[in-house]
Amino acid sequence: MTGTLPLDGMRVVELSSFVATPLGGMTLAQLGADVIRVDQVGGGPDIDRWPLAPSGRSLYWAGLNKGKRSVTVDLRSPEGREVVAGLVAQSGTVLTNAPQRPGLGYEELKAQRADLIHVQLQGTREGGNAVDYTVNAAMGFPSITGPSGHETPVNHALPAWDVACGLYMTVGLLAAERHRLRTGEGQSLRVALQDVALATAGNLGFLAEAQLGEPRARLGNHLFGDFGRDFVTADGRVMVAVLTARHWRDLVEATGLGEVTGALERALDADFRRAGDRYRHREALGGVLASWFAPRTCAQVADGLTGTSVLWSRYRDFAEVAAGLSDEPLMSVLDQPGIGPHLAPGSPVRIGDASSPPAPAPTLGEHTDEVLREVLSLSPERIEALREGGAIGAS
Missing domain, CATH: 3.30.1540.10 (formyl-coa transferase, domain 3)
Known part of the structure; x- marks a missing residue:
């Protein structure tokens, strides 16, 4: 795509795993932001998550990290966390669902960057653990999914709450960025997966329907409320x-x-x-x-x-669907390192008449040296010393 993307000039540090937060970061990257994904040396819990390519590389990880830069640090070491805090201070914006570690909490990071925008994904509003599958079960949707007359809960294959939550995080971050541009103030935002599911169930009338009448029954493939x-x-x-x-x-x-x-x-x-x-x-x-x-x-x-x-x-x-992708204008051939050429989607947000083809996901730690030089102005000698001490991974 030629021309300037809307988020050119924005830099976001992402500490994440699973679906919601990586999706939020990728959405920002596809709109032009410089998204720096930070992982533990060796990769986080989703580095090898299925589905896998024939090479053994994770299609899941590559699919959710297109267009980002990758840095690996030892988040367990004070030196590694100091590197991350420096990246956040220079960037001013962080998107995360990572566990809170010493030196990387909101108040500690804000002490280094007063106008920090910090967007934190939570499982529940109280900070408890939750994932799409447990939240979906708790919200009642499996009780109305599946054929009419079926007696046991039926899960669905799409992690809908993860997807919605990732996009809510993105909207919240952009709203906070607008606030900062107008006032100079940063903000701390928290988005709970359970809240997103609860809000959606309420907004679509499922909860009021159950309060005011009877809970909806299973309908199989019938459309509720019409034909x-x-x-x-x-x-x-x-x-x-x-x-x-x-x-x-x-x-x-x-x-x-x-x-x-x-x-x-x-x-x-x-x-x-x-x-x-x-x-x-x-x-x-x-x-x-x-x-x-x-x-x-x-x-x-x-x-x-x-x-x-x-x-x-x-x-x-x-x-x-895969057999017919060559006719889809959203799809372009992406030569992903470690996976090979395949058709992959760009951003579904179309800006004017231009299209934005997909950019490859980074290999793990690919941009470690580049980012530390560019963002933190570290010398090659300092970078090598950090690597020898185990604070950062290979580039």
Whole structure:
């Protein structure tokens, strides 16, 4: 991408592991910030997390650290922590979910940089441990996930709260940066994974629904509050969603089932222009529409619904998605050291008409010497002395 990215000139020190904080740092890096990821010498707990490339390198780690610089220090040593504190003091902004170590707490870092912006991820608001999977279980979502009538909790594969939390951390950091630009004041921000999940459950009405009536039941692949469900086709399965009266009208016209659904309306004393009636009678409507989808291939379904407002998609697995990535404008060939060339996403935030291709993730500790020279103005001799003393890792 040519031109200046919005966060050019911002420097962020990231001490992190797992999903939320690395995702937040990568989001900032893709918008132009210089994000310096600091790891323990030898790597943190996610350096070799699955999935792995054939080479044994972590695709997970590489995927969440694109475009950053990597520094390794011995966080257990006073000299290593002093290096990190110096990087934070020079950068002015830190994003972290790392355990608090002597010399690296907010108050200690603020003593070196009064306008420090410090964004800390927590598991719970009280500082307890939590991860996406435990938070999701505690929030009730597994009780409404899965097929109707299923009796035990069903987890989902997407770490939704980690993703949301990482983006909340990014928004909070940028809000604090704006505050600092206006006032010269730094801020301490804390974002708890459990709070993000609780806020989302509340904002979407799940909690009020349970307080004021009854908790939602499992619906399988049905859409709550309107008509939407999966349909089997001659060669696969599709998801169809109706959210407006226009969507419904176009679906009925495209399938040629207007007379049948009209008769059903009269028999049920319903008005299928209304979302509530479509939802209440979803089983009957689904049975009628299933007869249109069942004999058709997915290509024929596409022909029938193209040009309408109907919301639909064919179900695909990851192998099918991966096979079609060359046609996706978000994806570019990324030659990741230790992994090799593969198609990877750039930033989904589009700035004007320009695109921002992905930058490789660093190898662990790749920029240690470079960052210490550039940010801390350390001499080669001082850097070598730190390395010989075990305070920093290899570059």
